[in-house]
Amino acid sequence: MTELSIHKVWIIAKREYLERVGTRSFLLSTFATPVFMGLLLIAPAMISASTARGIVSEGAGAARIVIACDNRALAELARGELIRHAGARYQPSVVSPASAGERERLDKLLDAGGIDGYVWLDAAARASRHVVFATALIGDFILQRRLGDALSYAFAADSMVKQGASAADVAATLEPVDLRAVRAGRPSSLYNAMRGAAVVLVLMFVMFFSLLSYGVMVMRSVMEEKHARISEVLLCAASAQELMTGKILGTGSVGLTQIAAWFAMAAFGASRSPYLRAAMTALDVGPSLIVYFVVFYILGYLLYSAIFASVGAIFNSIDEAQQWNFVVILPLIAASAMILPVATAPDSPLSLAVSIFPFCSPILMFERLAVHPPPLWQIALSLVLLVAAIGAAMLICGRIYRTGVLMYGKRPTIRELSRWLRHA
Amino acid sequence: MTPTVELIRVRKSYGGFTAVDDLSFEIPPAHIFGLLGPNGAGKTSTIRMMVGITGPDSGCVRIFGEPFSRRALHRVGYLPEERGLYRRMTVGDNLVFLGRLAGLSVATAKERIGAWARRLEIADWIDRRVEELSKGMQQKIQFIAALLHDPDLIVMDEPFAGLDPVNTMQLKDVLVGLRTAGKSILFSTHRMDQVERLCDSICLIDRGKSVLQGSLGEIKAGNGRRFVQIDYEGDGRFLCGNPLVDSLNDYGNHAEIRLKPGADPQELLRTAARGLRVLRFQVMDPSLEQIFIDRIAGADD
Numbered sequence: 001m002t003e004l005s006i007h008k009v010w011i012i013a014k015r016e017y018l019e020r021v022g023t024r025s026f027l028l029s030t031f032a033t034p035v036f037m038g039l040l041l042i043a044p045a046m047i048s049a050s051t052a053r054g055i056v057s058e059g060a061g062a063a064r065i066v067i068a069c070d071n072r073a074l075a076e077l078a079r080g081e082l083i084r085h086a087g088a089r090y091q092p093s094v095v096s097p098a099s100a101g102e103r104e105r106l107d108k109l110l111d112a113g114g115i116d117g118y119v120w121l122d123a124a125a126r127a128s129r130h131v132v133f134a135t136a137l138i139g140d141f142i143l144q145r146r147l148g149d150a151l152s153y154a155f156a157a158d159s160m161v162k163q164g165a166s167a168a169d170v171a172a173t174l175e176p177v178d179l180r181a182v183r184a185g186r187p188s189s190l191y192n193a194m195r196g197a198a199v200v201l202v203l204m205f206v207m208f209f210s211l212l213s214y215g216v217m218v219m220r221s222v223m224e225e226k227h228a229r230i231s232e233v234l235l236c237a238a239s240a241q242e243l244m245t246g247k248i249l250g251t252g253s254v255g256l257t258q259i260a261a262w263f264a265m266a267a268f269g270a271s272r273s274p275y276l277r278a279a280m281t282a283l284d285v286g287p288s289l290i291v292y293f294v295v296f297y298i299l300g301y302l303l304y305s306a307i308f309a310s311v312g313a314i315f316n317s318i319d320e321a322q323q324w325n326f327v328v329i330l331p332l333i334a335a336s337a338m339i340l341p342v343a344t345a346p347d348s349p350l351s352l353a354v355s356i357f358p359f360c361s362p363i364l365m366f367e368r369l370a371v372h373p374p375p376l377w378q379i380a381l382s383l384v385l386l387v388a389a390i391g392a393a394m395l396i397c398g399r400i401y402r403t404g405v406l407m408y409g410k411r412p413t414i415r416e417l418s419r420w421l422r423h424a
Numbered sequence: 425m426t427p428t429v430e431l432i433r434v435r436k437s438y439g440g441f442t443a444v445d446d447l448s449f450e451i452p453p454a455h456i457f458g459l460l461g462p463n464g465a466g467k468t469s470t471i472r473m474m475v476g477i478t479g480p481d482s483g484c485v486r487i488f489g490e491p492f493s494r495r496a497l498h499r500v501g502y503l504p505e506e507r508g509l510y511r512r513m514t515v516g517d518n519l520v521f522l523g524r525l526a527g528l529s530v531a532t533a534k535e536r537i538g539a540w541a542r543r544l545e546i547a548d549w550i551d552r553r554v555e556e557l558s559k560g561m562q563q564k565i566q567f568i569a570a571l572l573h574d575p576d577l578i579v580m581d582e583p584f585a586g587l588d589p590v591n592t593m594q595l596k597d598v599l600v601g602l603r604t605a606g607k608s609i610l611f612s613t614h615r616m617d618q619v620e621r622l623c624d625s626i627c628l629i630d631r632g633k634s635v636l637q638g639s640l641g642e643i644k645a646g647n648g649r650r651f652v653q654i655d656y657e658g659d660g661r662f663l664c665g666n667p668l669v670d671s672l673n674d675y676g677n678h679a680e681i682r683l684k685p686g687a688d689p690q691e692l693l694r695t696a697a698r699g700l701r702v703l704r705f706q707v708m709d710p711s712l713e714q715i716f717i718d719r720i721a722g723a724d725d
Binding site: 008011012015019224228229230231232233234235236237238239406416419 | 439472475476477478494497500502504505506507508509510511512513521522524525526566569
């Protein structure tokens with residue numbers, strides 16, 4: 001193994017960086033992605049806020065729900081509860097008594113579009129608490145949940161009233177609990193689970209796609225040099241290790257530039273948008289989390305880009321490589337599937353295992369750091385394993401790269417690959 | 425004088441295929457060396473071992489008097505067979521990048537690029553992207569890239585492939601100038617006519633083995649002066665069946681003759697002068713192409 005010339009690595013990395021950072025696709029992805037993300041974060045908040053302010057006008061478009069029940073008091077309780085929680089979104093009405101003829105009429109009305117749904121509360125339904133809600137809005141799970149809540153409330157309130165409780169007693173007893181999560185050790189800061197989860201997801205998304213797209217960029221760049229026979233000229237002037245290292249560092253710097261730009265834009269956005277600010281304070285996106293993000297991004301990128309570089313060296317066309325890309329990114333996909341399990345049980349043995357596994361740790365250990373910081377030894381272990389994996393990948397993939405970039409024509413078999421490894 | 429490059433019993437195989445087999449030659453300074461052979465003979469494999477892209481399985485490559493090491497590469501210029509330039513970068517940026525990798529400062533690189541561009545008449549193209557250039561033009565750029573760092577050994581794989589006659593002449597002039605300046609130049613080709621006018625010595629390889637090597641003069645002398653052309657007036661039929669003649673192409677007033685081994689051309693001239701009015705009588709060196717074909721075909725038997 002020859003010594004690495006830092007000077008040559010620098011020249012190669014600089015060329016790689018300058019060529020990519022000036023492209024239109026880089027500028028587009030740098031500026032369009034955060035705008036899209038911002039909309040994704042802000043839009044739901046904006047919509048619910050405008051609903052609360054009554055921008056969505058009363059009556060128009062509100063779901064017309066009929067509550068049919070022999071017990072008018074029970075039906076009225078459910079109706080009142082629905083209105084109290086959902087305001088203008090629903091337009092509930094009561095039909096009593098609930099006769100067979102009435103049900104026929106409601107079915108026809110539902111078919112004709114005169115109503116959006118009805119709840120059938122006959123004696124059997126009241127006894128068993130299995131209630132049928134016939135509706136055209138079969139996909140509106142929020143309506144269904146609210147209706148269920150309102151009915152549960154009505155059953156409880158009705159039985160309390162029958163036992164002689166006053167309306168005030170009923171309201172006080174059945175007042176729902178307002179659960180507020182705060183971050184451990186920081187009871188003053190209110191944790192908004194929805195917004196917190198959204199920010200974690202955005203960061204995961206950025207990590208996942210940056211690892212993927214910059215890894216693939218390294219692969220394409222290797223392929224281009226191989227295809228245009230540039231590798232041959234370069235290998236006369238620089239060693240294979242210098243070439244691969246320079247290429248990985250140059251492309252990686254492009255990725256870091258993009259992420260830095262995104263953080264800067266997020267900071268700017270937070271200074272302008274209360275929603276974004278709320279989302280970020282909810283998660284305490286502080287300096288340490290950003291440092292962790294950058295560290296895990298860099299290490300994850302080094303691991304994956306080394307593998308992608310060797311894939312680029314093995315194959316002669318993007319089409320050929322595409323199928324194998326899938327194998328390379330499989331652990332990344334597995335990691336993204338683990339995001340939810342890790343979020344709900346960050347300290348489980350499974351979460352520990354996947355967050356120290358080098359191919360997943362950049363995403364999942366970072367996630368644990370974001371939702372519930374793990375013990376220090378676990379962080380250290382995942383970093384040590386990750387660095388060891390990078391060392392191994394650089395060694396193995398460097399050998400494949402060195403031989404592969406000069407091999408044209410048919411793609412090698414597994415046996416040939418193992419020979420490259422032994423003889424390189 | 426220490427040879428610039430020395431290959432000593434070099435062998436290289438890929439998998440089960442032997443690309444270079446027990447090959448030895450040396451190139452002195454101020455010398456143009458032609459590495460000849462049909463396609464797939466092992467020319468590129470040989471060249472790659474001289475520029476550090478691969479190493480020999482056995483045998484030894486010595487360069488500037490020492491066993492090969494990558495440190496010697498800053499004194500080597502390499503022009504590969506296939507064009508190797510970044511298509512989306514400008515010509516100038518490509519050249520500066522390659523010059524920097526070869527150890528030049530940006531300023532020196534730019535200065536030399538300017539000088540070469542003027543000399544090869546491509547100054548207008550420096551700010552164009554490589555993808556806008558014709559193949560021949562890219563070839564000239566690559567040529568400059570190989571020479572930017574003023575190497576003492578210049579290795580060129582098929583340098584004239586795809587060039588028009590004007591550009592070929594231009595690059596040949598450059599190579600001859602470099603030889604005068606004391607540089608050693610190796611180029612590979614399968615075009616014999618290019619070699620005859622340019623090379624001091626050659627090595628002809630076939631299937632990885634050296635078939636023929638030495639200085640051009642020695643090789644031609646060693647292969648005998650057996651070719652004669654006659655322009656004549658009169659009845660040339662007597663040439664058929666003449667004991668001196670091995671084969672004959674008679675065009676009526678022009679004949680191309682290959683003599684039998686050991687036959688004296690002077691005797692043929694005397695015989696011809698008796699029966700014909702001889703306008704021109706020329707004893708030809710065998711063309712390298714002829715030798716090449718004879719040797720390669722001979723190896724097949």
